[in-house]
Amino acid sequence: MEAAGAMAGRRIRVRGLVQGVGFRPHVWRLARMLDIAGDVANDGEGVIIHAWGDPAALDGFQDRLRREAPPLARIDAIQVFPHRGPAPRGFTIAASAAGLARTGIVPDAATCPACRAELFDPADRRQGYAFGNCTHCGPRLSIVSAIPYDRANTAMAAFTLCPACAAEYADPADRRFHAQPTACPACGPRLWLEPAPETGVDPLDAAAALLRAGGIVAVKGIGGFHLACDAADTKAVAELRRRKARDAKPFAVMAGSVEEVGRYCRLDDAARALLLSPAAPIVLLPRRPDGAPLPDGLAPDQDHLGFMLPYTPLHHLLMARVDGPLVMTSGNRSDEPQVITNEDARVRLAGLADAWLMHDRAILNRLDDSVVAATGGAPALLRRARGYAPAPLALPSGFEGLPPTLAMGGELKATFCLLREGQAILSQHIGDLENAAALDDYRVLLRLYRDLFDFTPEVIAVDIHPDYLSTTLGAGLARECGARLVSVGHHHAHMAACLADAGIGLAEGGDGAFGLILDGLGLGPDGTLWGGEILRGGYRGVTRAGHIAPVALAGGAAAMRQPWRNLVAQLRQAFGETWRDQAAPVLNHLPPAAPVAVLERMLETGTNAPPCSSAGRLFDAVAAALGIHPARIGHEAQAAMALEALARPHVATARPYPAAFGGADPVVVGWAPMWRALLDDLAAGEAPGLIAARFHLGLVEALVQATGRAGAGPGALVALSGGVLQNRIILHELQARLRAADWRPVIHGQVPANDGGLALGQAVLAALIADGRGDDRAKPPGI
Ligand SMILES: [Zn+2]
Numbered sequence: 217m218e219a220a221g222a223m224a225g226r227r228i229r230v231r232g233l234v235q236g237v238g239f240r241p242h243v244w245r246l247a248r249m250l251d252i253a254g255d256v257a258n259d260g261e262g263v264i265i266h267a268w269g270d271p272a273a274l275d276g277f278q279d280r281l282r283r284e285a286p287p288l289a290r291i292d293a294i295q296v297f298p299h300r301g302p303a304p305r306g307f308t309i310a311a312s313a314a315g316l317a318r319t320g321i322v323p324d325a326a327t328c329p330a331c332r333a334e335l336f337d338p339a340d341r342r343q344g345y346a347f348g349n350c351t352h353c354g355p356r357l358s359i360v361s362a363i364p365y366d367r368a369n370t371a372m373a374a375f376t377l378c379p380a381c382a383a384e385y386a387d388p389a390d391r392r393f394h395a396q397p398t399a400c401p402a403c404g405p406r407l408w409l410e411p412a413p414e415t416g417v418d419p420l421d422a423a424a425a426l427l428r429a430g431g432i433v434a435v436k437g438i439g440g441f442h443l444a445c446d447a448a449d450t451k452a453v454a455e456l457r458r459r460k461a462r463d464a465k466p467f468a469v470m471a472g473s474v475e476e477v478g479r480y481c482r483l484d485d486a487a488r489a490l491l492l493s494p495a496a497p498i499v500l501l502p503r504r505p506d507g508a509p510l511p512d513g514l515a516p517d518q519d520h521l522g523f524m525l526p527y528t529p530l531h532h533l534l535m536a537r538v539d540g541p542l543v544m545t546s547g548n549r550s551d552e553p554q555v556i557t558n559e560d561a562r563v564r565l566a567g568l569a570d571a572w573l574m575h576d577r578a579i580l581n582r583l584d585d586s587v588v589a590a591t592g593g594a595p596a597l598l599r600r601a602r603g604y605a606p607a608p609l610a611l612p613s614g615f616e617g618l619p620p621t622l623a624m625g626g627e628l629k630a631t632f633c634l635l636r637e638g639q640a641i642l643s644q645h646i647g648d649l650e651n652a653a654a655l656d657d658y659r660v661l662l663r664l665y666r667d668l669f670d671f672t673p674e675v676i677a678v679d680i681h682p683d684y685l686s687t688t689l690g691a692g693l694a695r696e697c698g699a700r701l702v703s704v705g706h707h708h709a710h711m712a713a714c715l716a717d718a719g720i721g722l723a724e725g726g727d728g729a730f731g732l733i734l735d736g737l738g739l740g741p742d743g744t745l746w747g748g749e750i751l752r753g754g755y756r757g758v759t760r761a762g763h764i765a766p767v768a769l770a771g772g773a774a775a776m777r778q779p780w781r782n783l784v785a786q787l788r789q790a791f792g793e794t795w796r797d798q799a800a801p802v803l804n805h806l807p808p809a810a811p812v813a814v815l816e817r818m819l820e821t822g823t824n825a826p827p828c829s830s831a832g833r834l835f836d837a838v839a840a841a842l843g844i845h846p847a848r849i850g851h852e853a854q855a856a857m858a859l860e861a862l863a864r865p866h867v868a869t870a871r872p873y874p875a876a877f878g879g880a881d882p883v884v885v886g887w888a889p890m891w892r893a894l895l896d897d898l899a900a901g902e903a904p905g906l907i908a909a910r911f912h913l914g915l916v917e918a919l920v921q922a923t924g925r926a927g928a929g930p931g932a933l934v935a936l937s938g939g940v941l942q943n944r945i946i947l948h949e950l951q952a953r954l955r956a957a958d959w960r961p962v963i964h965g966q967v968p969a970n971d972g973g974l975a976l977g978q979a980v981l982a983a984l985i986a987d988g989r990g991d992d993r994a995k996p997p998g999i
């Protein structure tokens with residue numbers, strides 16, 4: 217028993233993200249303030265504290281450990297044990313114990329308020345310095361090459377601390393105590409502009425002048441190069457789009473402050489908090505109808521804009537020198553990953569940039585900007601990279617004690633996932649593995665993460681698609697390290713990722729749940745292409761309880777890029793060989809040179825026209841019917857995103873299109889009645905936006921009805937996942953309709969609904985299967 221007034225000894229174990237974030241000096245300061253003796257150290261499990269003092273003071277100490285934790289710390293658990301032995305004098309920070317690797321490293325963080333204040337303080341020695349940081353902010357994953365995380369194993373190894381920086385580094389009372397990337401103008405990285413401005417002209421002033429004059433500047437950031445231009449300059453934006461050739465993706469915009477963002481877009485508290493968070497992601501925000509004007513070329517066909525705030529001192533200094541927002545789009549040629557080295561930037565961005573704002577701190581690991589949708593409801597990550605990776609995600613209950621599992625992810629928007637001890641570590645967004653540079657990154661990052669987290673897999677999870685590069689890599693790795701290889705169904709993995717992301721435990725989500733999984737396509741366990749699925753079951757296994765009626769993917773891969781192909785295939789399926797007689801209102805949307813006759817032969821014979829229940833291609837077909845990008849799209853979601861924006865103003869008043877239901881188990885949803893009504897609307901001259909809204913609502917209504925036909929009882933969990941769930945109309949309307957039917961919708965938050973989240977679901981399912989608690993039947997024939 218601890219007696220009041222007497223000295224008590226306690227051993228306090230703190231778990232979570234508590235290393236490299238200034239946690240030990242936080243403990244040290246509190247202990248000194250509360251007259252507590254003892255010591256604090258990092259070890260393989262987190263932070264360990266030995267503390268002696270008055271029991272009441274110790275209670276206060278424990279409470280404040282959590283409440284006043286440093287901004288980048290995340291405390292998962294504090295455990296307290298009695299501790300015997302004589303109290304030492306004073307409180308010390310002990311040298312770190314061995315075995316640090318298992319706790320990994322925290323994400324890169326935006327410049328903190330204190331560092332920002334120094335940046336603009338004429339009396340501070342870091343005033344105007346582009347690379348200041350402290351334990352509360354700065355680069356982390358982007359500069360690390362090995363564990364343990366200390367300066368020698370980062371890109372800062374090349375810079376020797378000056379006496380002033382070394383003194384701050386060694387002082388527990390200083391904000392820069394053990395801040396590995398700390399730097400100042402005397403000893404740290406330096407900034408320059410290429411081509412060089414006139415002698416004596418500051419590189420930032422010269423870059424800002426170029427931007428104000430309509431130029432395009434490559435800017436080296438935390439995780440890669442951006443291409444910047446004046447976001448309010450229509451000509452500059454158009455020129456940037458022309459130089460990036462074929463790329464129709466929206467440009468992200470950086471604004472100097474939240475207030476400035478508010479001049480263009482509607483902001484709520486959640487969006488504000490996200491913009492200002494240490495992760496500083498791109499936040500997708502609805503444009504204000506009465507907002508200050510910006511060129512349409514920033515985000516063609518879109519009613520949202522992606523805004524972020526400055527997140528490095530360099531950004532702050534640059535934004536202070538220009539008048540308004542800047543485009544900050546990834547520095548690459550279309551479809552390539554963002555460049556990270558100075559050499560690559562000079563070569564690969566030649567012809568794209570007019571000048572290069574560079575520095576000599578190397579980016580070792582590429583980290584794209586993260587993207588979050590924040591409108592209406594909880595924020596949802598669409599791309600999880602800088603600021604979020606590699607922070608571990610806590611798995612819900614029931615996933616303890618599983619074998620260490622590595623999941624390899626999909627093919628597009630690739631990520632991988634390490635699972636162990638109730639946690640999942642999802643890699644940053646890497647990109648499309650068909651791209652050689654992205655595949656290289658994938659390999660390098662996989663080695664790095666295994667090193668950072670001291671991880672050896674016993675189980676390796678892959679998609680059941682045998683041709684995904686991630687599948688091939690996983691099979692090779694399994695042979696190499698003697699791990700068990702487990703194939704996981706694509707859509708089952710989406711469902712499991714959603715359930716796990718939402719914190720649904722194994723007991724609740726093991727069976728009896730439903731999944732509405734809507735995406736482009738993935739291989740189903742029956743060997744056909746799936747993409748509009750109603751799954752019944754849960755973590756332990758699923759059956760296909762319903763799906764969208766398969767329609768031929770005419771021309772295979774060409775159908776992904778040319779929406780008109782899907783329109784013809786849909787109409788022919790709905791109306792048969794005489795489809796042209798019904799389709800008068802859309803015939804003029806078929807591209808003039810489109811080989812329609814060839815396509816019809818394909819559909820007739822089934823040659824190069826595999827049936828596919830894709831939801832994504834249905835969106836493309838409907839968009840094409842309205843004349844939205846019928847000939848060609850630059851990226852998979854382009855037509856669907858335009859359709860969503862067009863529909864939004866009409867959603868509140870539109871009536872859903874009808875659908876047809878066939879089959880019992882599985883239920884099959886057909887679209888002939890929808891197409892009939894849509895063509896009638898077109899013939900009657902209805903507004904395209906209304907038609908788009910009726911389609912969105914019709915899809916939602918059909919899926920909800922089909923879920924009922926598939927046997928969902930009151931209170932059933934319905935997981936909503938797949939890339940189509942990035943569509944905010946579909947997401948919101950599905951949730952509302954499911955709730956109205958007394959079911960419980962489950963949605964994504966921290967992990968993308970698209971294939972970027974696939975690895976989490978794969979990891980969870982494969983670990984269960986290897987543990988004898990999952991269903992291992994999800995194998996297509998012939999694999
Ligand atoms: Zn700071």
Ligand SMILES: [Zn+2]
Binds near residue numbers: 381382
């Ligand atoms: Zn220095």
